[in-house]
Amino acid sequence: MSILSNFQVIADNFTYFMIGRWPAGPLGGVGLTLYLAVVSCILSFFGGLILGLLSVSRHRWISWPSMLFINTVRGVPLLMVIFWMYFLLPALFGKVPESQTVIMALTLFTSAYMSQIVRAGIEGIGTGQMEAAVSTGLKHWQAMYYIILPQGLRNMIPSFVNQFVSLIKDTSLAFIVGVSELTHVGTQINNRTMAFPTEIFFFIAVVYFILCFAFTSLSRWLEQRLAWRKAI
Amino acid sequence: APPADTLAAIKKSKVLVAGVKDSLPPFGYIDEKTRTIIGYDIDFINAIAAKLGAKVELKPVTSASRMPQLQEGNIDIIAATMTKNAERAKVIDFSHTYFFTGQKFITKKGTVKSLKDLEGKKIGTAKGSTSEQNVKKSIPTSTVLSFDDYPQAFLALQQGKVQAVTTDEAILAGILAKAPNKEQFEIPAVQISDEPYGLGMRKGDKNFVDFVNKTILEMEKSGEAKKIYDKWFGPNTQFHLQRNFKIVADK
Amino acid sequence: MLSYQFDWSIILSGKYFEWLLSGLKVTLQLSLAGIILSFLLGLIVAVMRMSHFSPIRWAAWAFLEFTRNTPLLVQIFFWYFGSYKFLPTAVNDWLNAQSFEFAAALIALTIYTSAFIAEDIRSGVLSIPKEQMEAARSAGFSYLRSMQYIILPQAVRITVPPLVNQFLNLAKNSSLAMTIGVMELTYQARQVESYTFKGFEAFTAATVVYLAISIIITFLVHQYNERVLKLHKAA
Amino acid sequence: MIQFTGVHKWFKQLHVLNDINLHVTPGEVMVVCGPSGSGKSTLIRTINQLEPIDQGSLVVDDMDLSDKKTDINKLRAEIGFVFQQFNLYPHLTVINNITLAPIKIRNTPKKEAEEQAMQLLIRVGLAEKRDAYPAQLSGGQQQRVAIARGLAMRPKIMLFDEPTSALDPEMIGEVLQVMQDLAKTGMTMVVVTHEMGFAREVAHRVVFMDAGTILEEAKPKDFFCNPQHERAKQFLNQLLTPMHGAGALCD
Amino acid sequence: MIQFTGVHKWFKQLHVLNDINLHVTPGEVMVVCGPSGSGKSTLIRTINQLEPIDQGSLVVDDMDLSDKKTDINKLRAEIGFVFQQFNLYPHLTVINNITLAPIKIRNTPKKEAEEQAMQLLIRVGLAEKRDAYPAQLSGGQQQRVAIARGLAMRPKIMLFDEPTSALDPEMIGEVLQVMQDLAKTGMTMVVVTHEMGFAREVAHRVVFMDAGTILEEAKPKDFFCNPQHERAKQFLNQLLTPMHGAGALCD
């Protein structure tokens, strides 16, 4: 019962949980979490597409280095990637705000995973389609563009949505470098109030769950619809 | 890369970016109603910015992240309970001391009388702080657990995961004052170091350092510095502290 | 980076080397314990998820969805800071006397990973063509016997590679334990950085170690795929 | 041996078996043919209850399948089933594929089971493959092992669902040969197949199905030389164009 | 039209094509047969360079395939290829499957390309399916669309790799009929197939391959009535057991 009354701390800070210091200060909380996830998702879609296409290239000197890059990124914890970006970006580009550092790190990391989705999607189409296309005289890139990618991308949509869910969860690591997304905001409030960690972290977990579960369900629905469309 | 002359750069951009703590009352924390960062450190930054005719942009930092942030040019100045010491002074420049305290412990009431009582115990503090380095030196037998910030360490103390939290007395007092069950804890009279706080600026950024020093000396003279102290620590607060230092030029 | 002075000697011997080494040890301890526990829990949840008794199936489903759709970091914080309220005092005291931060990280990693493992096991079972069950039933085996002799042995073989991948993820995810003060590899690398300002060297060392772990495990999976799976694959 | 009486079956709306009446006597070889989707597989799968029937009565080897008390696993052990896709257990060697059921269900000692298995392997001409895995065999070889596996329980009835249609043309012959040899031993067999040559040479009776109904039931000679139904004529024509079937079955 | 001279090809160790010498004249229909794995597919796929050759010379339509300067895409546009698994583009309608290459490669205006496509669809008897998706067609219909797609570029040569072996038996006839009609128009065709009836009725020449080598090359009549090689006899026997092939091809 006392637990219930303690959720007052959530109500008191609800706006801060949702939008942080905005509009007086920068956007934070759930708003920033979604912003980070959406921007990184869009960027890593293209990053993944490019990396994926490079990694299925017929030329070894293209596919090899890209596979090396992909597997290196995948072999390292996201936390490490964030620290690296945190180090390297300022050295390369000078002043870079943390939220952009985090976006870069998430993009790099997620692109590597997305590229595997793209790769699997392309390979899932089977060699028959490529052979049929080039047999009619289409060039390799034309076959890719008109035949393989349209089918592949459609099949990849559910995996992309799943990857977006991972991204939402991964934005929580931005906390480490002091970007005030939802988890960071939660620890701030926890630090200030110092008496309701159970309530605060449970609440945060529920917020993440609502966001992620919505997209997980979407992905499942898409997957079913896709299977259904294939079976027409 | 960061500007060579920060002072000139700020005068041009009219924005002063300061790295501050955001959950460490009363130095820097989020005000529940306005959702803005306020505190002792912030008031100093505001005064300096006013003098510059610049707007303030506050960036939350942690003990571990504040120096890299400064060096990379993400912030112009650190006002984040930062202790001046020789090692750090090799990497950045400090202003004159704008706050003075000493490192102590917060413990469950009656459990610690002297430093001896802490031997072999688990002690919580913050990552990358001088407190962490000091306590490792003065009680080598203890296990030091480092958190992202002091309130987290205090939470661990409340839950029995550590037996003491150590850092600067003023911070401990701030935490204790805000704690929901403060009557169970105390700050025993065990001090392991002096902690003079300085504002941090990039190494060799002479114009800016001089300007900041000049400003805070003026604040001392005009009584504004004392007013800020009293606002956050004085008799009308939960702390009832007397100011036992003055801002003076370092030798 | 222009003015940066590289100094590899700092991390290759002496105090800071020992820090990193002790960090690696904790990372390995956390990973190994996590692997064993999460496999056991994952197996239990997978069986529950396939149960014919719907309340059990639903409970397993709710558990899976909730753990998979919340960040590991939040779960770590929840167990570290939030669990004392509902754990019995005796348990709390006992855990505090040990190393609560290690225990909390282990619990969070185990629960988080077990959800993924359970799903891998389940899809391994579902991936066995239904004709295999039909063939077994046609020979006169009961449902349970068919599972025992025909379906599960194949499912386990198929599930090994994704399982190993989850273990790899677990090893990488163990880096998040640093946030609650577990002195594992990433924690120590960061520690070296804040003491020496030689972050580049420290992070390189940690990165190389993580990569080595990944490469070894990936290589083993590859060998397994080549040697075992190819031979046993349905035609 | 097998007695269908007024058997019906539906998949949702789809009436896949419509009033089936059929009697297979001991030692008889019956071939079932018909266009795709006509219900041939469903028919044969009801005999060992891989598909339960919805209406009517089905008695197999004196056991009534509509009776709940019938021990279905016992029944199935008396019936060998050979699938189009072979469905060998990919994780077991050839010999273990064959001995698994005798050892686990009949409790035959391992040694004895293996001796019997070797007899069967010799019969299907694959003695040297005893320790190979299915993935290492050609399709024709896999199907012959599947037949041996089906025979290992010494069944009274053997069912075949298009046993050659997943095979390369040159391998079809070897499987049909094994089936012909089996028929000569007096085994009761029901075979769904498009191999009309086999039907003519080996079957005692041919059943033609369309849309869930048995349209014709005749001696092979009568069926091929003198089909009664328009649908059957058309089916045979499609199968036996000079280009494709390469000749008449009726002579 | 197609001239193989001393062509060799290896997959790693495996010698899949061993000294192939073969000449296909314009308007000729050539059937290639042989056991599984003998290299038939590889042979036919070298003609449009889906498989490059390792040694020897291959000249197709006066273009030398071993010459690096030969524009391979141009060559392929002159050759239609029909696959065992149809390989229609599942995301495009029938009409778009057929018009894609003419529009994208030949820059044929869309309207004109569609008119030509409709002519082809009428020829293969599927005019009413112009807006269907491949998944909505039966296997036989899909293969006929695939043939129409192959013809859309007005090729000089058509290649078929086992075009009927993925089809249900009743559908094989309709595809063979379309191919026979095509042969009558004087198209140069190379067909890998096991349909010996088709070979006897339509082919001008039959090539028998084994283990990467061409063992026989003869008129259909000679090949079926009087095969020279032991291996060819055996192959024909396997294919034409009374049970399976259901009759002799030689009469």
Ligand SMILES: Nc1ncnc2c1ncn2[C@@H]1O[C@H](COP(=O)(O)OP(=O)(O)OP(=O)(O)O)[C@@H](O)[C@H]1O
């Ligand atoms: N499990 C099922 N659920 C729903 N419909 C089914 C199921 N199994 C078969 N059907 C449908 O029942 C009908 C008869 O199927 P069946 O497999 O018995 O035909 P078949 O004569 O064996 O055909 P084929 O020659 O293609 O194997 C088909 O229309 C099929 O789509």
Ligand SMILES: Nc1ncnc2c1ncn2[C@@H]1O[C@H](COP(=O)(O)OP(=O)(O)OP(=O)(O)O)[C@@H](O)[C@H]1O
């Ligand atoms: N891409 C490849 N890599 C390696 N080996 C291959 C490849 N393609 C074919 N082979 C091998 O080359 C040999 C000839 O293959 P090919 O497909 O030409 O035979 P085929 O006569 O068409 O057989 P089928 O009747 O089974 O289609 C086979 O042993 C096959 O396993």
Ligand SMILES: [Mg+2]
């Ligand atoms: Mg069937």
Ligand SMILES: [Mg+2]
């Ligand atoms: Mg082939």
